[in-house]
Amino acid sequence: MLKRFYPSRDYEALLFDFDGTVADTMGTHLEAWNLGLAAYDLSLSKEQHQTWAGIPTVKIVELLNQKHGTQISAENFLKEKEVHYLASLGTVKSIVPVMEIIQHYHGKLPMAIVTGSRRKIVELTMDHLGIGKYFDLLVCAEDYVNGKPAPDCFLKAAASFNIKPQHCLAFEDADLGIQSAHSAGMDCLKVTADMQLLSLPVSR
Incomplete structure (x- = not known):
């Protein structure tokens, strides 16, 4: 199925960003x-x-405080x-073309969610969509220090699977996420x- 995107490549693991890639949440998050x-x-x-x-x-929130000279509590705002x-x-709905790939490779390749969102929100959204069964691993904001575009989150997922980064394929919708995947040495499909x-x- 991925051969139409990468005809000469085989992959050993698929790593998916969540918001805007697997779940159509960007409008909900912005609101x-x-x-x-x-x-x-x-x-x-x-x-x-x-x-x-x-x-x-x-x-x-820290970036907004720097930009506007405000003192918004990041932890309080996160809860709000x-x-x-x-x-x-x-x-919230799932993104159909990506879910078709996920369903096709379920049980054939290990798959992970690699996201900057918190685990609680990701798990609740996955429960709502009924897609938790497809993923072997969640790498969320609490699991690493340096966020995208640093490669840390994708490298952590690859290491958890004991698979070399160059044998993983990432799926991303955002420029920072694409930079993160490429910095980790991975091919990437853009949604x-x-x-x-x-x-x-x-x-x-």
Whole structure:
């Protein structure tokens, strides 16, 4: 199935970003951001949200504080944003082309979620979508120090599978995530805004 993207490559593991790649959550997350930020007379544009996709919420709050001279408590805001997100969880759907690949390779290749989101939110979203059974591993924001575009999260997933990074294929929708996968030495498929897949090989 992946041969139409990488005709000459076989992979030993598939590593998926979550938000915007497996689950169509970006609009829900943006709404949660802006509901939370309204209390501080701030807002986050769709473009800025996408630019920062893959960065943990706590780090984004730090970036907003630097940008606007505010003193928003990152930990308090994280809790507020999660409440807003979970209130709209029922509207979240999976991304069909990616799920078709996941279902096709289930039981054939090990698969992991590699995300900048917190484990609690990812697990609740996966439960809502009924897709937890497809994944052997979750690597979430609590599991590493340096977020995307650093390669740490993808390298951790590869190491957990005891598979060399160059034998893993990553799936990403955001530029920072693509940089992270490439920095880890992995090929990457990009999930575009219209939910199509584009091949993004890394130079070896």
